[in-house]
Amino acid sequence: MFWLNIKNNKRDNQLLEDPSYSAAVIIGEAKGPLKREIAEIWRHLDWSHPSVAFYGETNAGKSTLIEALRLLFRSHGDRPGESIGDGRPDYTRDTASHPCSCDDARFNLLDVPGIEGNEAKVAAEIESALHRAHIVFYVTADARPPQSSGGDKGRTGTLEKIKRHLKPQAKVWAVYNKKITNPRQISNPIVSEDETQSLAIGENSLDGKMREVLGNHYQGHVVLSALPGFLALADELPYDSRFAPQREKFLNRVNAEEMLAFSGIAEFGALLKREVPTQDQIAQANIRKLHPPIAKAINHLEQEAETQFGRPADELRKQLKKLGPELGLIADDASKAVSRLIDEVTNICIKNMRKKMLEEIDKGLSDDSALKKKIEEILAEEQVGLAKTINSKVRAAAENAYKSCKEALRLVEKYLKDVNAFNSKIFSLSFSHAVEVNTSSGIDWIGLTTAAAAATLLTGGVAAIIAGFGILLGAIRSIWNFFDSDYHKSQQKQELNKNLDEIKPKLRENVKQALQKVETDLRTHILGVIDPLQSVERNFEAAANSVRAAAGDLKSLAQNPSRICQYAESAS
Ligand SMILES: Nc1nc2c(ncn2[C@@H]2O[C@H](COP(=O)(O)OP(=O)(O)OP(=O)(O)O)[C@@H](O)[C@H]2O)c(=O)[nH]1
Ligand SMILES: [Mg+2]
Incomplete structure (x- = not known):
């Protein structure tokens, strides 16, 4: 609460009794962080190159999937498999951007550090990668839906993180990376009936939960198996690659075509190519990123307008209607x-x-x-x-x-x-002052x-x-x-x-x-x-209106893409 910062300052405390001053402080305190947040997002936006981000829990197989895709799109440099982790959490620390092309489509694959590891180390990298992305694949190695904190205030559940990170995204897909260790599994269907159920059936499935938190921006789920896909495509592994023996092990049992077919990588590549955003979609996706901080500021201002000024003014008005005749008596x-x-x-x-x-x-x-x-x-x-x-x-x-x-x-x-x-400290000060005068x-x-x-x-x-x-x-x-x-x-x-x-x-x-x-x-x-x-009531109503008007300005800003861009540019 802003007045706590300045409550020891007598001059400011006196000013606080003046609701128009307090309203200006509240508006300023909402707009300051908004500008900073907008500037930070704006800094990462890419308006020309489509970027596809792979996001999800550490160890889910994001880097493995990207390695496989780069081989699929023949956009790999040296030493395939280098970015794949060794099973320990937080292998990818910095977002890597891999330019790829398929036919005439060009796009970047963003290998984002994982959530649910030591997140403090990678939080800023995750945020900036998500600002840059135009479409996001949430990669998970678990067919069950991500868990919420279940009311535990001490920690943020995976589902809450997904909501916060991915809600501003224009399009989100889920990718279930089925991890297999034994080449014999390749003869079985990639997912069991239980897994299909858990992925897609009912409100408590993965799709159900994702749609619940992301709404219609959630596109659905894809099933694949990244490592067999990578191994099938990695036919030019350096002799000392740690994946060479693993590839050998698989190829002893199944051939590369069977592995690739099982992995679902080619189908996923085709889907990805279809999903590469157009210039218009890039612009829409970018502007969408700027909405949440504006909505947060609007919400904050609307709440403050009512709690600090509007509601106290309404209640006081009700009371003054009774007080007038009473004073008459x-x-x-x-x-x-x-x-x-x-x-x-x-x-x-x-x-x-x-x-x-x-x-x-x-x-x-x-x-x-x-x-x-x-x-x-x-x-x-x-x-x-x-x-x-x-x-x-x-x-x-x-x-x-x-x-x-x-x-x-x-x-x-x-x-x-x-x-x-009196929850409004500003009101309580003003009211008490007015009563004191009397x-x-x-x-x-x-x-x-x-x-x-x-x-x-x-x-x-x-x-x-x-x-x-x-x-x-x-x-x-x-x-x-x-x-x-x-x-x-x-x-x-x-x-x-x-x-x-x-x-x-x-x-x-x-x-x-x-x-x-x-x-x-x-x-x-x-x-x-x-x-x-009566002056208190009038001044508080006026203050409520000025804060409401500030929220209204932000609302009309949010509805106008070119104004949002101007605002973001001037904030930067
Ligand atoms: N058996 C099996 N292991 C896999 C598969 N996909 C990934 N892995 C293994 O899972 C581990 C983590 O894979 P990564 O691709 O590095 O996971 P990540 O999601 O990038 O992890 P972070 O970078 O920490 O976020 C590695 O040891 C992979 O070999 C799979 O389909 N099958
Ligand atoms: Mg990784």
């Missing part, structure tokens, strides 16, 4: 709580004023100007008191709303974890704990209340003359009560205006909780 609750405060705080304020002012009247201050001063002080005190009450009660309402929002976000997060949206600062969320609270949330509101108190002061002053000492306390009280009852609706109106501003601010804030998450 939370905002409604907060509104109700704030509206309820209108009467509550107005009543408290009037009650306090009434109580304190009546007390002052009862005290019977000697000087009426002292009483008036006291009344004005009470008014000023209650003005501050009212703002404080409003602040603390609004804060409680906001705290409740904050808790509900946090809980709603926690449920969204839990759901996203349950549906594995919640990490606790109640500072809406600036209520700071000294700036009144200046932010309550700006309009407090100003309205203060302006309202001016009206109250005026109203109280209108009954100033009742506070002269000529009036009885009971009269003063009666006037004050009357006056406060008149003031009350005006104060209520002021409080209402102040709280309406609070309510709007709070509602906007609660509903706004969804905004950063």
